[in-house]
Amino acid sequence: MSISLSAAEQQRYSRHLLLAEIGPAGQLKLKAARVLVIGAGGLGCPAALYLAAGGIGTIGLLDFDQVEESNLQRQVLFTTADIGAPKAKRARERLLALNPQLQIVAHQTELTAANVQQIFAGYDLVVDGSDRIGTRYLVNDACVIYRKPLVSAAIHRFEGQAMSYAPGRGPCYRCLFPDLSGAVLPNCSQAGVLGVLPGVLGAIQATEVMKLLLGIGEPLLGRVLVYDALTLRFDEFRISRRPDCAVCGEHPSILAPADEPGFCSVEEQRRVVGISAVELAQRIRGAGAAADTAPLTLVDVRDPEEFTVGHLPRAVNIPLTLIEQQGLSLPRETPAVFLCRSGARSLKACALARRAGMTMPLQLEGGLLAWREAVEPGFAL
Amino acid sequence: MACTVHVASPLRDYTHGAARVQAEGNTLAQVLGDLDRRYPGMRFRMIDEQLRIRPHIRIFVAAQEALTLERPVLPKDSVHLLCALSGG
Numbered sequence: 001m002s003i004s005l006s007a008a009e010q011q012r013y014s015r016h017l018l019l020a021e022i023g024p025a026g027q028l029k030l031k032a033a034r035v036l037v038i039g040a041g042g043l044g045c046p047a048a049l050y051l052a053a054g055g056i057g058t059i060g061l062l063d064f065d066q067v068e069e070s071n072l073q074r075q076v077l078f079t080t081a082d083i084g085a086p087k088a089k090r091a092r093e094r095l096l097a098l099n100p101q102l103q104i105v106a107h108q109t110e111l112t113a114a115n116v117q118q119i120f121a122g123y124d125l126v127v128d129g130s131d132r133i134g135t136r137y138l139v140n141d142a143c144v145i146y147r148k149p150l151v152s153a154a155i156h157r158f159e160g161q162a163m164s165y166a167p168g169r170g171p172c173y174r175c176l177f178p179d180l181s182g183a184v185l186p187n188c189s190q191a192g193v194l195g196v197l198p199g200v201l202g203a204i205q206a207t208e209v210m211k212l213l214l215g216i217g218e219p220l221l222g223r224v225l226v227y228d229a230l231t232l233r234f235d236e237f238r239i240s241r242r243p244d245c246a247v248c249g250e251h252p253s254i255l256a257p258a259d260e261p262g263f264c265s266v267e268e269q270r271r272v273v274g275i276s277a278v279e280l281a282q283r284i285r286g287a288g289a290a291a292d293t294a295p296l297t298l299v300d301v302r303d304p305e306e307f308t309v310g311h312l313p314r315a316v317n318i319p320l321t322l323i324e325q326q327g328l329s330l331p332r333e334t335p336a337v338f339l340c341r342s343g344a345r346s347l348k349a350c351a352l353a354r355r356a357g358m359t360m361p362l363q364l365e366g367g368l369l370a371w372r373e374a375v376e377p378g379f380a381l
Numbered sequence: 382m383a384c385t386v387h388v389a390s391p392l393r394d395y396t397h398g399a400a401r402v403q404a405e406g407n408t409l410a411q412v413l414g415d416l417d418r419r420y421p422g423m424r425f426r427m428i429d430e431q432l433r434i435r436p437h438i439r440i441f442v443a444a445q446e447a448l449t450l451e452r453p454v455l456p457k458d459s460v461h462l463l464c465a466l467s468g469g
């Protein structure tokens with residue numbers, strides 16, 4: 001099917017058409033392109049806005065979540081009136097309002113190994129702006145296996161990273177970070193994030209999409225870009241394809257996309273019940289309500305070396321890595337409080353405990369850092 | 382002689398929020414050991430019990446990836462600690 005630019009499109013994209021690197025032929029490439037944005041969040045919103053403004057003909061938006069008030073600090077597709085609305089559908093409306101000439105597809109669903117092939121089949125390129133590490137690996141592996149270019153970015157507090165992957169042209173995300181078992185990576189809802197940070201990284205992702213589609217410039221292939229908003233530094237580091245990469249290496253062991261069993265879903269993490277440091281101190285001292293004074297088992301999920309430096313009295317040390325590998329050996333009815341340094345590892349451990357059937361696990365909010373701040377200033381960490 | 386270490390955001394809990402810190406050593410192992418003395422527990426978040434760099438951490442010395450802890454470090458070198466991020 002041949003496509004052309006209408007008079008209205010020529011007017012709308014006139015500043016692109018002036019660029020020798022784009023021109024009418026390049027704009028037609030953008031019009032014919034189909035780009036899937038994973039996550040209508042801090043990264044996905046600005047990336048999708050620029051892709052729509054720039055004339056990407058078909059844009060898919062995948063997000064299963066609803067708009068929350070705390071999203072509005074950085075997720076620029078949404079307004080206060082959107083709170084409670086499904087993100088993908090509302091984002092579609094916003095993008096169509098910006099550019100009605102496009103095909104915008106809302107995928108109001110969670111990406112899984114079961115649906116990734118079917119969804120990816122409708123797109124030429126994928127933008128990863130998800131906030132779950134398990135999804136990042138699923139997206140990467142699917143892009144390698146189904147040979148789709150991928151533009152990734154991730155953020156944490158004041159730092160962002162970006163890299164691109166193109167089949168046969170460089171390393172993939174697993175070449176950069178092969179395996180995250182044992183790693184605990186808090187997302188924005190746990191660690192906080194500067195609202196404008198994903199704006200910078202999302203715009204970089206949109207830039208990369210344009211370059212890859214147009215075949216211009218030097219995409220971030222084999223390079224990871226690191227942006228520190230506090231120092232306003234951009235650093236870049238060269239990375240190589242790993243011959244032993246599990247998905248793009250010479251003898252791959254991952255031959256089909258799979259859900260990562262060790263990673264907890266957003267929903268699982270949301271269901272975790274927290275306990276504050278002050279409340280835990282009261283419970284330990286027996287100062288709580290009578291019904292709440294059952295003896296608590298304190299499960300410290302830090303590594304043994306950290307546990308040795310300092311730990312709460314009678315706490316047992318079961319490192320998160322052990323829980324991930326072997327599961328929990330505690331009785332299901334144990335009234336347990338999971339704790340770690342900052343709260344990230346214990347959140348995951350608590351979610352895994354719930355998944356294993358533990359009836360009422362609690363998580364120490366803010367971890368032992370909060371304990372030191374609110375209860376015991378001299379606590380050694 | 383001290384070198385400058387650029388600290389990945391998730392590791393800044395250990396450096397009291399500092400993005401750049403100083404550490405001494407002629408090899409990466411010595412630099413990380415000095416960091417751990419200044420910021421207890423930090424090294425173990427990067428290096429496992431088998432003295433391997435953890436798979437969610439990449440370390441660059443003078444912009445070149447360090448694959449082993451024996452990598453020499455010169456006083457003028459910058460050491461960058463890169464950590465996988467998951468936020469979106």
